[in-house]
Amino acid sequence: MTTASVTPTLAPLTGVSVLVVDDLEQNRKLMHAVLEPRGFVVRSEPSGAAALHALTETDVDVVLLDVLMPEMDGYETCARIKADPRTALLPVVMVTASGTQERLRALEVGADDFITKPFDQAELMARVRSLARVKRLHATVLEQAAALERWNTELESRVEAQVEDLQRLNRLRRFLSPQIAGLILESGDESFLESHRRDITTVFTDLRGFTAFAETAEPEETTSVLREYHAVLGELVFAYEGTLEHFAGDGLMVFFNDPPPCPDAPERAVRMALAMRDRVDELAASWRRRGHDLGFGVGIAQGYATLGRVGFEGRWDYAAIGTVTNVAARLCAAAAARQVLISPRVRAGLDGRFETRSLGPLELRGIARPLEVHEVLGLSDDASTPKEEA
Known part of the structure; x- marks a missing residue:
């Protein structure tokens, strides 16, 4: 050169x-x-x-x-x-x-x-x-392309994780309130779905006169009434953080103290039942204007049950099985319109914060011995307002 x-x-x-x-x-x-x-x-x-x-x-x-x-x-x-x-x-x-x-x-x-x-x-x-x-x-x-590829890979991983989280959340939301489902999703712990035993407070509700109404009303009118009814009750189940076991026509079953612990389960269950009664009273007024005479009854019991996931692949539910659920169902069946009937253990857990009256021992279908039943009339004068959660 x-x-x-x-x-x-x-x-x-x-x-x-x-x-x-x-x-x-x-x-x-x-x-x-x-x-x-x-x-x-x-x-x-x-x-x-x-x-x-x-x-x-x-x-x-x-x-x-x-x-x-x-x-x-x-x-x-x-x-x-x-x-x-x-x-x-x-x-x-x-x-x-x-x-x-x-x-x-x-x-x-x-x-x-x-x-x-x-x-x-x-x-x-x-x-x-x-x-x-x-x-x-x-x-x-090249560096930017490599960084973009890394970001895309991270984004794909995050999207996959989010899709998996959404799928899990959708599965959980079928029987849990959004707040509870969200907590379980964050922790990643689904062990509660396995069979276990827990002391729970169970709430059964249904409509008085619904069977006769459904037999005579047009299907569209029946569906309209149920839609309004379910919307009101579902909102309150989530507000009080109850676990929804199932809807079945006009019947509904909710329990407290599972999956998350609930130290005030009897009180929370009764507060929810009274809030439901007030809201259904408003609905019943509009139903009467449409010619439908429907009332609302509630039964609440406390006791041990076996809980966990039941069903089959593609269709799972979270269920409680035990005498406590039968007692709550029988109390609900015995309740007249606007009555909230509770078992002795539920009554003991209220500590005088509610006005109640004893109905004496009642024989309930399928229950071996008469049960001392109490009716909840409402909150006592010095009780606080319902503890609804946003």
Whole structure:
């Protein structure tokens, strides 16, 4: 390599690394003398093989590659650089003679640019700077693409996790209030779905006179009444954080103290029942204007039950099984319109915060012995307002 002229000093492009490949030591020294004062980091190698090895050890921005070298010439070296996926996009400037044929072959093997001998320093600096900027821009694009790919992978993982969470939440919401389902979703603990034994307070409700109403009313009217009724009761079940076991026509079963602990289960159950009674009173007034005479009865009992998931794949429910559910159902059946009947254990858990009266021992269908039954009349004068949860 030779130089024909001396050019003015150009603004340095610091930090750019250049690999000079030339078998002649004086040419390598010349490149060092031209590039290093202008802020380039220069590494030189005496052969194509040495250059390929150097590229496995270090990252450079531009390669200045002489064509005429023994053993492996510049064309083969360039072709190998471009064939390696790690260096395929590394800018290569071929230092060639002035022949058109040599330039054409340099382009055919993948060279990005070429400098003809004897080269002009200004031209050399301009080409190196330009390709170094392209290399760095491309590296930035690759980094951004890799970051985007990582973000997409993370996003896909998050979406999959969110879809799984939504599926779990939808399964849980079929028998749990949104607040409870959300807590279980956050904790990731579904162990409560396995069969277990728990002391619960069970609430049964249904409508007095519904059977006769359903036999005589049009199906559309029956559906309209049930829709209004279920909407009111469902809202209060969720407000009081009860676990909804099932709707069955006009019947509804809710229990407290499972899955989440509820230290005030009897009180909460009774408060919910009274709130339901008040809301159904409003509905009953509108039903009467439409010619339907329907009342509302509630039965509440406390005792141990076996709880857990029942059903089959694709259709699971969360159920409570035990005498306590039967007692609550029988109390509900015995209740007249607007009556809230409770078992002795429920009465004991109220601690005088509610007005009640004893109905004495009652024989309930399917229950072996008479049960002391109490009717809840309402809150006592000094009791606080219902503890509804938003």
